[in-house]
Amino acid sequence: MKAMQIPSYDVADYSVLLKESPDVLSAHPCVVRGFVEQWSAARSWLEIDQLKALFGTLPVTAGAPQFTTHRDQRMCQVQTSYGTYLDYVQQPERIAELFPEPWRKGSLEELRHMQLPLYCGNLRLVRHAAEPVLEQIQPLVPGNMECLNDQIPYYYQSGNHVWLYVSRAGALTPLHQDNNAVIAYLAQLRGRKRAVLYAPSDKAYFHTPGVGYMDPLAPDEQQFPQWHLAQPWVATLEPGELLIWGANWAHHVVTEEDSITVSFDIVNATNLDAYARSFDWQHELGHFAKKNATMIRTRSDDSRLHAALDAGLEAPIGRAFMQATLRAAHQANPDHAGAAVREQLRRTLEEA
Numbered sequence: 001m002k003a004m005q006i007p008s009y010d011v012a013d014y015s016v017l018l019k020e021s022p023d024v025l026s027a028h029p030c031v032v033r034g035f036v037e038q039w040s041a042a043r044s045w046l047e048i049d050q051l052k053a054l055f056g057t058l059p060v061t062a063g064a065p066q067f068t069t070h071r072d073q074r075m076c077q078v079q080t081s082y083g084t085y086l087d088y089v090q091q092p093e094r095i096a097e098l099f100p101e102p103w104r105k106g107s108l109e110e111l112r113h114m115q116l117p118l119y120c121g122n123l124r125l126v127r128h129a130a131e132p133v134l135e136q137i138q139p140l141v142p143g144n145m146e147c148l149n150d151q152i153p154y155y156y157q158s159g160n161h162v163w164l165y166v167s168r169a170g171a172l173t174p175l176h177q178d179n180n181a182v183i184a185y186l187a188q189l190r191g192r193k194r195a196v197l198y199a200p201s202d203k204a205y206f207h208t209p210g211v212g213y214m215d216p217l218a219p220d221e222q223q224f225p226q227w228h229l230a231q232p233w234v235a236t237l238e239p240g241e242l243l244i245w246g247a248n249w250a251h252h253v254v255t256e257e258d259s260i261t262v263s264f265d266i267v268n269a270t271n272l273d274a275y276a277r278s279f280d281w282q283h284e285l286g287h288f289a290k291k292n293a294t295m296i297r298t299r300s301d302d303s304r305l306h307a308a309l310d311a312g313l314e315a316p317i318g319r320a321f322m323q324a325t326l327r328a329a330h331q332a333n334p335d336h337a338g339a340a341v342r343e344q345l346r347r348t349l350e351e352a
């Protein structure tokens with residue numbers, strides 16, 4: 001199918017569009033101009049040496065491609081610090097010295113064969129709504145969008161929702177859908193990226209169970225026999241532009257010019273129920289609760305939570321922990337500003 005160009009709006013026009021059509025991101029992604037410049041990060045995260053000084057000691061992995069979403073895709077991966085990864089971005093010729101073998105996956109020889117740069121996409125900057133790093137990207141959402149993130153208990157603890165991507169030209173993020181049915185954006189601070197997106201309603205065409213996601217740049221006719229029925233939406237993202245898409249939109253991103261990009265995940269009224277039903281946060285929250293089971297058992301007498309902890313499965317523990325938290329919050333403060341959101345979350349979880 002002929003690719004559709006993603007429409008681009010000035011932030012004021014995007015705001016008007018959202019007022020008229022709050023669910024516009026379900027219909028198509030948007031490029032928004034004139035927003036990113038407001039951020040402190042548009043100045044303080046613009047140089048790699050600044051990022052090294054701020055985040056260089058944090059542990060990360062870097063892979064080529066960033067991760068895999070197709071059963072036959074090979075991968076190389078190293079475990080390192082963010083500072084060492086940034087050294088590699090600045091001086092790729094030092095790769096053998098910076099990442100001595102054995103690697104976590106693959107080898108330098110295999111990487112050279114793949115002709116892809118290593119790409120780190122798992123720097124974890126935020127684990128709490130009050131994290132100072134969030135000050136750097138205020139306002140968090142363009143065009144006065146509704147954002148309920150802070151009203152969802154454990155939102156930033158039970159999944160990564162703030163991403164800082166530094167990538168070399170050629171870096172690849174294969175086609176995938178984000179965890180937790182979030183609305184998400186890529187805000188380009190430096191360099192250029194090319195994105196291809198597909199609506200969730202086209203999933204049968206771009207995804208085959210047991211095989212994975214297709215490569216939009218080289219679709220395999222045998223594995224994705226109806227690939228041509230999928231409608232691609234495309235954009236080239238330049239510095240200062242922000243690309244935003246709705247829940248479950250699949251996306252494939254190639255770094256065309258060395259880049260620095262911020263990505264942020266959003267939950268609002270349009271995807272709150274889908275978020276509540278998602279497995280990924282339930283699993284991560286359950287993992288946390290399981291590790292802290294003794295403390296949680298003493299603090300809560302919720303019998304369903306105790307039963308889930310006894311059974312020991314992460315996702316049901318995460319669900320039960322969230323439900324117990326929501327019930328306790330409602331009893332303690334039914335008039336809280338986030339009470340309606342919490343009540344909706346609780347109801348959706350009960351029904352699931």
Ligand SMILES: O=C(O)CCC(=O)C(=O)O
Nearest residue numbers: 165173178186253261263
């Ligand atoms: O910028 C990229 O390479 C892709 C990022 C991405 O896919 C995401 O944040 O979900």
